[in-house]
Amino acid sequence: MTAQDEQRDSVKWGDYLKSGNRIFIGSNAAVPNALIDDLIANSKGLHDIETVHILTLSENVWAKSEHKDLFKVNSLFIGGKNIREAIAEGRGDYTPCFISDVPRLFNENSLPLDAALIMVSPPDEYGYCSLGVSVDIVSAAVKAAKYVIAQINPKMPRTNGHSFVHVNQIHSWINAEQDLPQIFAPEMDRRTEQIGQYVSMLIDNGATLQIGIGKIPEAVLTYLGNHKDLGIHSEMISDGVIDLMLKGVINNRRKTYHKGKAVVTFCIGSQKLYDFVDGNPHIEFYPSEHVNSPVKIAKNDNMVSINSAIEVDLTGQVVSDSIGYQFYSGIGGQVDFVRGASLSKGGKAIIALPSTTKDGTTSRIVAHITEGGGVVTSRGHVAFVVTEFGIASLQGKSIRERALELIRIAHPKFRDKLLNDVRKHYWVPEYQESSPSSVPELGTIEMKRFNxxxxxxxxxxxxxxxxxxxxxxxxxxxxxxxxxxxxxxxxxxxxxxxxxxxxxxxxxxxxxxxxxxxxxxxxxxxxxxxxxxxxxxxxxxxxxxxxxxxxxxxxxxxxxxxxxxxxxxxxxxxxxxxxxxxxxxxxxxxxxxxxxxxxxxxxxxxxxxxxxxxxxxxxxxx
Incomplete structure (x- = not known):
C-alpha cells in the first residue's frame, strides 16, 4: 500500500519507539511539526527520548521545559525557538561537529538513530517522495535510522537532485498539510551594504559561490548584478539568488564541478523561493556529505566561500559558534567550505562581519578571544576578513602583518587600543608608531576597481x-x-x-x-x-x-x-x-x-x- 492509497492522521508510536531511544528531527524549513505534535499526544509510557537535529525553524515544542521528561535536546547546530534556552538551562546539549561529518556519526554508531522523523512531498506515480527544501543531513538520517516516520505534506516542493525517498523506505506516516516557515530578506543598513560591496570586489567573473542567509549574504548578492557567469555550490540558498539566476548572472556555465547546475543541500526563504525551487531543473539538492565535502568543494575552480563570525582575533582566529561561554549557533558548514575554497584553484575563503556589535560599544576585531569563546576556523584557514572598513588579506602574512591588516579594518575608535594590546603579546617594532588611518574621500568603500x-x-x-x-x-x-x-x-x-x-x-x-x-x-x-x-x-x-x-x-x-x-x-x-x-x-x-x-x-x-x-x-x- 502506498501513501496515496491510505490516509493516516496518527502513528502507532509504540511499534517504533521506546524510552531512551534517539530520534532525528528534520532540518531547517522541513521540521515535521504535525508529526512531533502527534508523538507528544501519544507519548504515554515514553520518556528520555533524545532528539538530534541541526537548525530547526519551528516552535520546537520538544525543547520546552514542560516536555523535559519526554525529550532531551541534543543539537548539532543551535538555532530556532526554545533550543538555545534549553541548552543554556542544562535541559539540552550542544554537540559540535562539521556538517560533512554528521553522516558518519549516524552510520558509525557515535549517534545511532532509532527513528528519523521527516517531512516529504506526496509520492509521484513511481512511489518517490521528495525531501524537498531540506536534503542536508536528512538524507543520511533516512539511510541510518531503524525506522523512518514521515509527515507527507502537499505543500512541500519537489526538488531535483538526490532528494528522493521511496515509500518502501518509510515505515509509517501521517498526511498533514503545513505551510513552510518563511524568512524574508532583511532591511539593509549602510554598514552592511558596505560589507557587501567589499566582498563583491573579491568575487571575479566565473566564480562559484557558497553563501548563507542574513543581512551580509543578501548585501553581497545585491552587489553582484554586474558580474558574469557565476555559479552556486553552497550548503544553502535564499531569495537573493532568484533575481541573479533569472538575469543570467548565476548560470553555472563556468563551474568545473556539477557544470550547469546550482548545487545545494537546503534552502530557506520566502514562499517565492520555495516556488522557485519546485521542480526547477537548474537547482539540484544533494546530501551534506556530498555538497559539504571539502574535496568535492575544491573541484570547483575559483570557489569563493563567504561566512560570518562573532569575533576575529588579531592572529586571524575565527569564533563563530559562541559568545564567550554561551553557545550560540554551531560549527555548521563553515570549516567545510573554508577548507574547500582554500584547496580550490583560484579559491578564496572570506569571513565577513561588522566591525562592532550593534550598539557600537564593542569591537568584533579583538586582541584576544573572549574568555570561553571557541575557535571554529583556525588562523591558518582564512584568506580574507571583511568589515565595513575594508578587506584584510591574511594569507601568507606573519602574525605582525595580520594584526596590522585586521587593525586597519577595525572601527577607527578601537584601532589605537588594538595596536597597544597587540604589543603586549606579539612583537611590533618601535618604529611602528601609529595605527592605520583611512581615506574617506575615496568613497563609502575606500577602494575602487580599474581595468x-x-x-x-x-x-x-x-x-x-x-x-x-x-x-x-x-x-x-x-x-x-x-x-x-x-x-x-x-x-x-x-x-x-x-x-x-x-x-x-x-x-x-x-x-x-x-x-x-x-x-x-x-x-x-x-x-x-x-x-x-x-x-x-x-x-x-x-x-x-x-x-x-x-x-x-x-x-x-x-x-x-x-x-x-x-x-x-x-x-x-x-x-x-x-x-x-x-x-x-x-x-x-x-x-x-x-x-x-x-x-x-x-x-x-x-x-x-x-x-x-x-x-x-x-x-x-x-
Whole structure:
C-alpha cells in the first residue's frame, strides 16, 4: 500500500519507539511539526527520548521545559525557538561537529538513530517522495535510522537532485498539510551594504559561490548584478539568488564541478523561493556529505566561500559558534567550505562581519578571544576578513602583518587600543608608531576597481600591513626607475624605511596604491602620494609605476584621484619636482593642468597646479 492509497492522521508510536531511544528531527524549513505534535499526544509510557537535529525553524515544542521528561535536546547546530534556552538551562546539549561529518556519526554508531522523523512531498506515480527544501543531513538520517516516520505534506516542493525517498523506505506516516516557515530578506543598513560591496570586489567573473542567509549574504548578492557567469555550490540558498539566476548572472556555465547546475543541500526563504525551487531543473539538492565535502568543494575552480563570525582575533582566529561561554549557533558548514575554497584553484575563503556589535560599544576585531569563546576556523584557514572598513588579506602574512591588516579594518575608535594590546603579546617594532588611518574621500568603500589592458586592479590607500609588499615593489624596480624616482641609485629599502613609508597619517598626507589580486593575496603595482606642506597649504606629489605597466593610464588615474582628494580637503595647490629627462612623467603632470615654474636646479622641473582662485579661495574646476 502506498501513501496515496491510505490516509493516516496518527502513528502507532509504540511499534517504533521506546524510552531512551534517539530520534532525528528534520532540518531547517522541513521540521515535521504535525508529526512531533502527534508523538507528544501519544507519548504515554515514553520518556528520555533524545532528539538530534541541526537548525530547526519551528516552535520546537520538544525543547520546552514542560516536555523535559519526554525529550532531551541534543543539537548539532543551535538555532530556532526554545533550543538555545534549553541548552543554556542544562535541559539540552550542544554537540559540535562539521556538517560533512554528521553522516558518519549516524552510520558509525557515535549517534545511532532509532527513528528519523521527516517531512516529504506526496509520492509521484513511481512511489518517490521528495525531501524537498531540506536534503542536508536528512538524507543520511533516512539511510541510518531503524525506522523512518514521515509527515507527507502537499505543500512541500519537489526538488531535483538526490532528494528522493521511496515509500518502501518509510515505515509509517501521517498526511498533514503545513505551510513552510518563511524568512524574508532583511532591511539593509549602510554598514552592511558596505560589507557587501567589499566582498563583491573579491568575487571575479566565473566564480562559484557558497553563501548563507542574513543581512551580509543578501548585501553581497545585491552587489553582484554586474558580474558574469557565476555559479552556486553552497550548503544553502535564499531569495537573493532568484533575481541573479533569472538575469543570467548565476548560470553555472563556468563551474568545473556539477557544470550547469546550482548545487545545494537546503534552502530557506520566502514562499517565492520555495516556488522557485519546485521542480526547477537548474537547482539540484544533494546530501551534506556530498555538497559539504571539502574535496568535492575544491573541484570547483575559483570557489569563493563567504561566512560570518562573532569575533576575529588579531592572529586571524575565527569564533563563530559562541559568545564567550554561551553557545550560540554551531560549527555548521563553515570549516567545510573554508577548507574547500582554500584547496580550490583560484579559491578564496572570506569571513565577513561588522566591525562592532550593534550598539557600537564593542569591537568584533579583538586582541584576544573572549574568555570561553571557541575557535571554529583556525588562523591558518582564512584568506580574507571583511568589515565595513575594508578587506584584510591574511594569507601568507606573519602574525605582525595580520594584526596590522585586521587593525586597519577595525572601527577607527578601537584601532589605537588594538595596536597597544597587540604589543603586549606579539612583537611590533618601535618604529611602528601609529595605527592605520583611512581615506574617506575615496568613497563609502575606500577602494575602487580599474581595468587597464583587460586586467583588473584595485585602487586603495597604502596601509601599515603593506610594509613587505612595498619592499617587494621597490626591489622590482630597475636602476633607471630608482634614479627617476629618488634622483640617485638607491640600493636598499630597509624594513624600518618601508614601515615609515606605509605608516601614513592619511588625514594629512596621502598615499595611494594600485594592487593586483591573486588567490594568494595581492601585490603593489603603483604608488602615489603627496606630502602635506602646512606653510603653503599644499601637497608635494610623487609616484612610481611598475615598469611593465607604464603607458596604460595608471599614472594619470592616480594623479586624478589625488587632485580630487586635495580639492575636497581644500588644499590651495599641488606641487611636484620631476627630472628634466623624465619626459613621460612631465606629460602626465602637464596633461593634468600642472604648470612649469622657475627652478633653481637645472636638472629638475618644478610644476604647480593651483586648486583655488586667488580672489575667492574657491576650488577651481579642472
Amino acid at each position: 587597464f589592458a583587460d586586467i583588473n586592479y584595485t585602487l586603495r590607500a597604502l596601509a601599515p600591513a603593506d610594509e613587505r609588499k612595498l619592499q617587494e615593489f621597490f626591489y622590482s624596480h630597475n636602476k633607471e626607475t630608482l634614479i627617476m624616482r629618488y634622483n640617485h641609485h638607491i640600493t636598499q629599502m630597509t624594513r624600518e624605511k618601508s614601515c615609515n613609508l606605509v605608516s601614513v597619517n592619511q588625514h594629512t598626507d596621502l598615499a595611494l596604491c594600485f594592487t593586483k589580486k591573486n588567490s594568494l593575496g595581492e601585490s603593489i603595482q603603483a604608488v602615489a602620494r603627496y606630502y602635506y606642506i602646512e606653510s603653503m597649504n599644499s601637497g608635494e606629489v610623487a609616484f612610481v609605476i611598475k615598469e611593465s605597466l607604464r603607458g596604460r593610464g595608471m599614472a594619470s588615474t592616480l594623479l586624478g584621484e589625488m587632485i580630487a582628494i586635495a580639492k575636497i580637503r581644500k588644499l590651495d595647490s599641488l606641487v611636484a619636482c620631476v627630472r628634466r629627462d623624465n619626459g613621460s612623467m612631465l606629460k602626465v603632470f602637464e596633461r593634468a593642468g600642472f604648470v612649469r615654474q622657475p627652478s633653481e636646479d637645472f636638472d629638475e622641473v618644478s610644476l604647480e597646479l593651483t586648486l583655488t582662485t586667488p580672489e575667492t579661495g574657491d576650488t577651481e574646476k579642472h
